Amino acid sequence: MSRKLSVILLAMLALVGAMSLKTVAVAHGDGSVIMANGGAPVPPVPWK
Amino acid sequence: MPGSFDYGVWIVCTLLEACVVVSALRSNSLSRYFFLNIYMGLSFLASVGRYLVISRSGVSSMEYAYFYFYSDALLTIGLYFALLNLYSLVFDEMKVGRYLKIGAVVLLGGTAWFSYAVINQSSHRILSHFAFELSQNLYFVGLILTYVLWGAILKLRETRARLIQLVLSLGVYFSAFAADYALRNLYPNLQGAFHYVTPMLGCILPAAWTFSFFWVNEEARLAPSRLATVSR
Numbered sequence: 001m002s003r004k005l006s007v008i009l010l011a012m013l014a015l016v017g018a019m020s021l022k023t024v025a026v027a028h029g030d031g032s033v034i035m036a037n038g039g040a041p042v043p044p045v046p047w048k
Numbered sequence: 049m050p051g052s053f054d055y056g057v058w059i060v061c062t063l064l065e066a067c068v069v070v071s072a073l074r075s076n077s078l079s080r081y082f083f084l085n086i087y088m089g090l091s092f093l094a095s096v097g098r099y100l101v102i103s104r105s106g107v108s109s110m111e112y113a114y115f116y117f118y119s120d121a122l123l124t125i126g127l128y129f130a131l132l133n134l135y136s137l138v139f140d141e142m143k144v145g146r147y148l149k150i151g152a153v154v155l156l157g158g159t160a161w162f163s164y165a166v167i168n169q170s171s172h173r174i175l176s177h178f179a180f181e182l183s184q185n186l187y188f189v190g191l192i193l194t195y196v197l198w199g200a201i202l203k204l205r206e207t208r209a210r211l212i213q214l215v216l217s218l219g220v221y222f223s224a225f226a227a228d229y230a231l232r233n234l235y236p237n238l239q240g241a242f243h244y245v246t247p248m249l250g251c252i253l254p255a256a257w258t259f260s261f262f263w264v265n266e267e268a269r270l271a272p273s274r275l276a277t278v279s280r
Contacts, residue, residue, distance in 0.1 A: 007147045011154040014196065018188040019162055025188075025226075029233050036187055036225040037123040038091050039061035039250035040098045041050045043113040045180065 049107055057247040062095040064254035071261035080266075083133035084214070087126035088254065094119040114176060121179035124186040128156065131193055134215055138200060155193075159185045191222045209268040210260050217256030224249045 025034075035042050050058070068088040072078050078085055098116060105111040132152050136145055163181040167174060198219055206212060228249055232242050 003147060004150060007151045008154050011151040012158065014189065014192050015155055015158040015162070018192045019185065021192070022185060022188040025229065029229065034184060034187055034225055034229045035120060036222065037120050038095050039058040039247045040095060040116065041054055041107050043107060043116050046110055046113045
């Protein structure tokens with residue numbers, strides 16, 4: 001049981017770290033998007 | 049409209065994605081690296097689909113924007129599973145597959161919940177905005193998980209050359225896009241240069257994975273750089 005809880009804790013820590021990193025990146029960015037899938041041209045975001 | 053350079057890089061990138069799957073098939077590694085190849089196959093299909101949409105509706109059309117962001121969300125989920133595939137290979141001798149699955153589900157569910165919580169406050173186009181937000185958030189999760197996996201590889205003194213190369217190239221890929229994003233924001237007057245650099249970054253991962261599957265044998269091992277010394 002404690003191993004399962006440890007895994008959940010580690011997953012939540014990774015999530016918090018990733019979301020904090022994203023918040024910092026977006027807060028200091030110009031609003032452009034980070035797309036890391038292939039070489040296709042990135043279109044303008046339609047809902048901004 | 050994209051120029052000939054953009055189309056050239058895009059074609060090279062798409063061909064490299066197909067080469068990854070072909071190289072894995074050739075080296076009988078398809079089942080061992082199943083999700084990596086699923087991701088590359090999906091990337092290839094997404095590139096073909098995006099080209100068809102662009103040629104029919106144009107790059108600035110709403111059709112292309114929606115197709116791009118929905119396919120990007122699908123690809124990022126595919127990349128997440130590819131990363132989990134690498135995790136399961138690194139930790140296969142420790143028999144922790146069950147715990148990896150729990151962690152993966154919690155992390156993916158948590159990211160989806162966070163994405164929904166963000167867009168629920170700010171948008172009326174929930175589904176499309178959700179796909180976009182999920183894709184962006186999973187990118188950062190993938191970035192963190194790749195560095196954690198690299199730390200585990202160093203700690204476990206992993207010697208499988210192909211596995212190390214696959215993980216390292218994923219780390220370089222994520223880091224290159226993060227660096228590109230940071231530099232674009234630091235030097236907005238150099239947008240002309242980044243117009244050429246950013247699409248080329250998309251070729252890093254398929255090129256490195258093609259190299260790994262084509263030229264690096266599954267049985268190849270890296271020699272330890274130094275021997276551990278024990279004081280007497």
